[in-house]
Amino acid sequence: MILALLALVTDKRLALVTDHWWDIRDLSNLTDAVYDILRDDLNVPDWGIWVLSGLLGTIGIISFIGGVAIINIWVERRVVGRMQSRLGPNRLGPFGLLQPVADAIKLMQKEVLQPKVADGLVFTLAPIAFTVPGIALFAVIPWGRNMVLADLDVGIVYLFAMSSLAALAVFIGGYGSNNKYALFGSMRVIAMLVTYEIPIVLSLLGVVLFAGTMNLQGIVLFSEEHWVLMVMLQPLAFLIYFLSSSAELNRTPADLAEAESEIAGGYHVEYSGMKFGLYYAAELINAVAVSAIIATVFLGGWWMYKVDEIVPGWMILIGKIYAVYFIFVWTRGTLPRFRIDQLLAFAWKWMTPMAIINILVVATEVMIWEETGWSAAVILPASIVINGALTGLLIVGWVRTMAPNFQRFPDRLRMYSTIDVPSLPAQAADLRETTA
């Protein structure tokens, strides 16, 4: 094969390939060259090329996901450790890099326990059904100008569909465990997923309105054409999407589903061994998938102001994914956990109205753009200014008018205001003195 490729370098047919095969800025050049050889020299029929290209893309994506799921365990623990003033794993290998390997071996060696009263089929199926949608999300992410596995016109709706499948998987995991804490956890997941689905859809709708397409590649190409990142046009949508998806991912500001101190680990309390490992990996994969969606939709994907002509687009995308992922780890390392009613109220009372206002504004702007036919050089900067100002106004206005007053020195014990906690009179007086 290598010899055949080398022989082709001198072949004149290569000039017909849009770009040279050694140009790894777009890996599709390489695969295109391979397909050309297969088609012309080896007479492989078209369906063979289709199957091969599907296989190659899938293997590429799955190996990326596998590598990331292993490395991110280390990344996350090290970064969170640094943020919390501790070291994190640093014993195995250089900088503790072999820690994930050790974790994986430990998980594989563990006995896979299954409760006697568990629903066997459902119990086994749940971790798999939870992992598959997370991997499937990557199918529509464009990695370069021609590097996209499934160039769906309905890419954004596909993302919603896949993430809604995860809800059912978590639920059957909690139900199949036949454990009340697992069921609590999965009910919380369902409540959160159902609630946060709405702001997520509404915030991405704003992006879709601007780009005029639901194709993720189309959104990246819109950024390239107009020389603008979506996050500038849609700061409010970006904020809403980021907060909502961190709730959907079940990560620490919103990890109510597995709140160890409340419900003992939530929906995977009964899982052990590699079944638990699958849940753990799926959560990491979902986090990376959501980072990839944010990087693609809001941060321009593989395109980056001329940088993508030098650096390969897929490397730019990986860099952006990790930039977003770092913010996820940051929030996880610094913020305390919400209460379930606070989290749901936040979605219904703040995010959903804000997302609707955002859509109204965006629709007006797009309408003006279409009806007047002004050039993008006028409309887009104006939109950036208006939407940025609007975002600031809405957030500040909401905090000023709707939020409860911030008390630097609370005049009562905030956690025990409604519950009548019997306590020793002297102790209560002491507490009141120290807090006042």
Place this chain on the structure above:
Amino acid sequence: MIEDNAIVIAFWSLSATTIVCALMVAAVRNLVHSVLFLALTFVGVAGIYIVLSADFVAVVQVLIYAGAVGVLMTFAIMLTPGADRLNASTVFQAPAFVLGVMVFLLIAWVAYDTEWRISDREAFTTTAASLGEAFLKPYIVPFEVASVLLATAMIGAIILSRAERDDRA
């Protein structure tokens, strides 16, 4: 595009999966298993939509039926006593079976007897855009009426579920 053979294989395997899962929905005793088979049925139907190159409808099928309706059903089942053993244990088993076979025969006969017209038109390249155009231009009134209906249902549900708490508020 892929050759016809691939489409035929995809169609028959998807149909077989869908039909087997649909039968299992009624056959299994455990209602939760039944809902899982129902979700699989929806996914199979979505696959058939993809074979028909209706990608938007397929994705929405997964989003709404497999995702939302499946979760809704599980919620309903959580409130059902004896959900893990009592599916399909009813006195109407035999009449329902007869009725089902009759409906199947009727549909099969209609499908066999109808002279299907085969269109020469190419498949739509962008179904979502055409659907959007159709909804917001020629069919705007039915679309709006449907959304008003849904909003009414939602408000009604909120009022019904909050009515008991009025004295407390």
